[in-house]
Amino acid sequence: MRAIIAGFKELTRYKSAMFGLFIIGLLVAISIYTVIAIPYSEAIRLWRGGEEIWREYPRNALPSWVNIFPGVNLPKTMILSTTEVEKQVQPLGGGTTNIRAVLTFDYSSNTFPKELALRFTATYQAKEPFVDVLWITPDGREFRLDTESISHEEWVLISQDTTLRRRLGNQPPEVGLFADPENPDRPLQGTYQLVLDGYVFEEGSDLDARLIIYGRVHGWAGTDDQRRDLMVALLWGTPIALAFGLFGALVTSVTSLIIAAVGVWYARWVDAAIQRITEVRMILPTLPILIMIGTFYSRSIWLMLGAIIVLSIFGSAIKTNRAMFLQMREAPYIEAARSYGASNLRIVFRYLIPKAIPLLIPSFVIMIPSLVFLEASLAFIGLGDPVLPTWGKVLQNASSGGALYKGYYYWVLEPAFLLMLTGVGFTAVGFALDRIFNPRLREI
Amino acid sequence: MQRTNGKLLEIKDLHKWFELRKFGFIRIGFVRAVDGVTFDLGPKEALAFVGESGCGKSTLARTVLGLHQPTKGEVIFQGRALHKLGRWYRSQVGYVQQDPYGALPPFMTVQRILEEPLIINRVARTRAERLARVTEVLEEVRLTPVRDFLGKFPHMLSGGQQQRVVIARATVLRPKLIVADEPVSMLDASVRVEILKLLRELQEAHELGVIYITHDLSTIRYFSERIFVMYAAKFVEKAGVRELIHNPLHPYTQALLEAIPDPDPKNAETYKDVPPGEPPSLINPPEGCRFHPRCSRMIEGLCDVQVPPEFEPQPGHYVACWLYRDGEVPAADN
Secondary structure, three states, rough: OOOHHHHHHHHOHHHHHHHHHHHHHHHHHHHHHHHHOOOHHHHHHHOOOOOHHHOOOOOOOEEEHHHHEEEOOEEEEEEEEHHHHHHHOEEOOOEEEEEEEEEEEEEEEOOOOOOEEEEEEEEEEOOOOOEEEEEOOOOOEOOOOOOEEEEEEEOOOHHHHHHHHHHHHOOHHHHHHHHEEEEEEEEOOOOOOEEEEEEEEEEOOOOEEEEEOOOOOOEOEEEOOOOHHHHHHHHHHHHHHHHHHHHHHHHHHHHHHHHHHHHHHOHHHHHHHHHHHHHHHHOOOOHHHHHHHHHOOOHHHHHHHHHHHHHHHHHHHHHHHHHHHHHOOOHHHHHHHOOOOOOHHHHHHHHHHHHHHHHHHHHHHHHHHHHHHHHHHHHHHHHHHOOOOOOHHHHHHHHHHHHHHHHHHHHHHHHHHHOOOOOHHHHHHHHHHHHHHHHHHHOO | OOOOOOOOEEOOOOOOOOEOOOOOOOEEEEEEEEEEEEEEOOOEEEEEEEEOOOOHHHHHHHHHHHHOOOOOEEHHHHHHHEHHHHHHHHHOOOEOOOOOHHHOOOOOHHHHHHHHHHHHHHOOOOHHHHHHHHHHHHHOOOOOHHHHOOOHHHHHHHHHHHHHHHHHHHHHHOOEEEEEEEOOOOOHHHHEEEHHHHHHHHHHHOOOOEEEEEHHHHHHHHHOOOEEEEOOOOOEEEEEHHHHHHOOOOOOHHHHHOOOOOOOHHHHHHHOOOOOOOOOOOOOOOOOOHHHHHHOOOOOOOOOOOOOOEEEEEEOOOOHHHHHHHOOOOOOOO
16 A cells, blocks of 8 residues: 555656646546536536527537637627617507517627527517518618517527528628628628517507627637537536546456456356456457447447446456465465465455556547547447547538538547547556556556 | 373374376376375474475374374374364464465465454454464564564565564464474574574473474584484485484485585585485385485395384484495495
């Protein structure tokens, strides 16, 4: 125990290990923050939520920090609501009331927005309100958008309005409405106005609207093709990856250590059985077995982890541990322990295993990222957990959404960067630990 | 006491053969590491086994300790056969090994090392009792102040201190018998005497029977009353220490004594007569007397045919050699 503590203290002498520890610390901090800030059920709700939650988010938006690069000035999403401005209510008689609201905004980006949409909400009994929308550009041009009756909730997707598109000279509305007449490739910067003229036909009936000018950047991580904020998946992927890697590596290394020690100590048929099982297991390919489990049984991440643990317990670790224990078994102190009556189990757990633990630590640390990668690979080939957001699933979504083909590099690079960061962090620490623990073990 | 007829340990015609197998199951022969050994040991008696490397001394020790099952023959401890004694026997024997560093688990502290036998044999039940016992044995082996040594790991101790811990562990259960397998051969010459004196003191203080195994005759006189010379898995000569050193009878013993280095400047010019050849294979030992291929006084037609029985040419001095077949020391060519 003291040797292990001393070994970890020695880590401070290695710069690479300190760097690795810093990364691991960062990942742990992110995990703790995530689990507290976005509770599990909330994360599932957000990730599985679909349209209702994410409707007002842009589709495939870049992370907003791309704006710090010189010359890049991509618009953020702007949402304007009539509940935030003063509505002019003017009764016209006969039950009809005119509700007029003007939404004003400054557009300063040099790129067109991604989409435009209006969301109306109305309260009425029987007769649907009616609304008339006028778009006024900074230089005073006016476009009449649409005139229609509004149900309780109505989405008007201006970008998909083909009539308007034709009127704007066959340009997408989000381009045509913003374009500078003198320089049609760039939006006109300045103050735009949206004049809403609503007519309600009942007493107590009301009308509200939200204008959503979808941007091209969103948040720290951007969004995917289902408008979901990638931050949810990237954040939640961290505790899942760490838990998966740590738990898997811990159970696998400890169990295979115990099995190898038991096999070596009891020898004869116990050892033979363990060795044969290991050899058979080693020629069975892991991935196809996991694919079969995922396809025919369940894709739950924890079931997959269980399968991976069972499969990797009887792996090469048994062979290396066995070689080590065979050497230790002959140590005089083992013979001495037998001479004062130590039982078989006591020899295995008190005399063989403690000596092997320092050797186990580096391989345990290095094993963590390989399990994280395995989980990502499984998710990538479509065997990810059906519910949980993980890095691997982001990669899989990116792949199936054609991210690289369409140029959405951030979508692939973000989870890949986190995976690599995990790999680098644990491996740097693992290699340093290997250098610390192994020279001593060469004495045995 | 049971029907012990005064003996602590009786060994009767003990054999330990190790099977040699091919492909793991075809038996192709045996290594006869111990091949028909008989002796007994009184309480408080110290006994030494001497012999070359590979003659079976250590296997004999391990069989006596019960670490090996004898192939044939019996180990009788205080009048009861070893295989009937079970775990109790573990607290009655102590084992001192050759390599003190290897004999101590490197990941345990001195205190833990000494407590292990107590915990396993349920001797001292409480922590305080165990600590008291550990302190007591550490004082006996003169690792004082005890407090300084309790928390140390074996690699922090010198070779002599490590061997003291090994001896402390062997005596912590208050055994009746100590088996010391080359306890000083890996220590510095200056430490050897100290350790042997310590063993001697412990033997006297606790009235222990001691089996002392060595290949080095020069260390024996510190210690034992009787010497058994072992050659190729058998005893060839048994005698008191003085008797054997001053009057060796078996040709092998004579050669062994000749080979003791003596720090005498005259020796620089002389060569010693060492018997030619190698110790025999224990898989196919020679017919008759096992020493005959190397013996300068071999009798054709007798030594190479018949196994010599034990003769007693002088009272208490046994020798397995055909030269003494008349029961007395031949006066000739010695």
